[in-house]
Amino acid sequence: MACFLLFQKKKTRSLRIFDGDEMSEDKAGKLINSAKPLLIKAIDYEKVGKINDALPKYMEGISLLIESMSLMNNDDPRKEKLRPQLDSYLSRAEELKTECKIEVKFLEQRKIRADEVGHGYDKIFLKCCDEKLKNVRVEDAYIIAHHQILNFVRFCELIVQSSKNLRVISLKTGEDARSNVHAFNDLRASLEQHKVTLHVEYSGTIHDRQITFDNGWVVKIGRGLDYFKPPPKGKQYVLGACDMNLRPCHETTIDIFKSKK
Numbered sequence: 001m002a003c004f005l006l007f008q009k010k011k012t013r014s015l016r017i018f019d020g021d022e023m024s025e026d027k028a029g030k031l032i033n034s035a036k037p038l039l040i041k042a043i044d045y046e047k048v049g050k051i052n053d054a055l056p057k058y059m060e061g062i063s064l065l066i067e068s069m070s071l072m073n074n075d076d077p078r079k080e081k082l083r084p085q086l087d088s089y090l091s092r093a094e095e096l097k098t099e100c101k102i103e104v105k106f107l108e109q110r111k112i113r114a115d116e117v118g119h120g121y122d123k124i125f126l127k128c129c130d131e132k133l134k135n136v137r138v139e140d141a142y143i144i145a146h147h148q149i150l151n152f153v154r155f156c157e158l159i160v161q162s163s164k165n166l167r168v169i170s171l172k173t174g175e176d177a178r179s180n181v182h183a184f185n186d187l188r189a190s191l192e193q194h195k196v197t198l199h200v201e202y203s204g205t206i207h208d209r210q211i212t213f214d215n216g217w218v219v220k221i222g223r224g225l226d227y228f229k230p231p232p233k234g235k236q237y238v239l240g241a242c243d244m245n246l247r248p249c250h251e252t253t254i255d256i257f258k259s260k261k
Contacts, residue, residue: 028078031068035061039089051099053208056220056255058093059109062086063253110254112227119227120245121158124254128217129162135214136166140224141174141206149183151225154244156187160194170199178202216259222252 042057065086072079097107112119136159143152156169169191171184177200188198209224221227229248231241240247 026071028068028071028076031064031071032078032082035064035068038064051096052218055093055096055107056109056257058089058096059107059255060253062089062093063109063111065089107258108256110256112249112252112254114251115229115248117240117248118245119249120243120247121155121225123245124219124221124256125155125158125211126162127256128213128215128219129159130215131163131165132215133159133163133213134165135168135170137170137172137212138225139172139206139208139210139212140226141203141209142224142226143171143173144177144180147230148226149180151228153187155225156191156196156198160191160196166196168197168199170201172201172203172206174206175202175204218257218259220255220257222254223250227252 038057038061042054042061045051045054045057065082069079069082069086110119110124138152138155140152142148152171159169160166177184184198184200188200191198209221211219211221213219227250228244229250231238231247
């Protein structure tokens with residue numbers, strides 16, 4: 001029987017993740033098993049003091065547990081076992097909101113299901129753009145393939161048009177993206193025409209995908225900017241080819257924060 005402990009700086013208590021073997025592989029069981037690594041990751045972040053990273057992992061894990069319980073019959077024995085654990089996670093998430101180095105004023109979690117449409121960048125990032133925004137930092141290991149570079153260009157187009165005082169866009173991406181230096185130079189020259197400077201940094205260890213706006217917004221996307229599916233093979237002239245709100249998406253989760261100033 002496995003039991004994982006939660007480490008806390010201010011007080012010590014144990015928080016069970018799950019006891020027993022893997023949950024059954026019906027839909028509810030799959031959701032529970034998907035929640036496990038998220039909650040373990042949240043605990044790992046807490047152990048090293050990354051409270052701001054722990055909170056979205058808790059929120060995503062909690063969301064999966066709530067969804068799994070909604071699929072269970074009232075007499076399902078898993079429900080009784082999960083309910084007190086879920087209450088513990090909810091309580092801890094509330095505690096983290098007060099402990100965060102960034103005090104959370106607004107928190108939205110958007111769960112995108114496979115093949116859903118209506119999730120263009122404007123629906124995600126437009127709320128983050130205003131006259132206070134001057135610097136944006138994008139951390140995404142996979143701005144490498146042609147379509148991934150185009151996604152980054154689309155993101156830049158949106159925030160440049162929506163943030164009149166924007167001055168700097170910083171990109172931290174994987175080492176393999178060094179082969180795209182000419183593409184980044186083209187984009188840099190184009191942005192300079194709008195008085196925006198592009199900085200590109202390469203890393204061999206980057207894993208997390210996060211976009212930080214210096215006006216207080218933080219967006220974390222499980223798949224980074226690359227959450228759109230390609231158009232059907234051999235079909236170029238279809239809805240969604242240009243307007244990404246009509247483009248089917250991969251399944252992913254987006255956490256959106258706004259810190260208090």
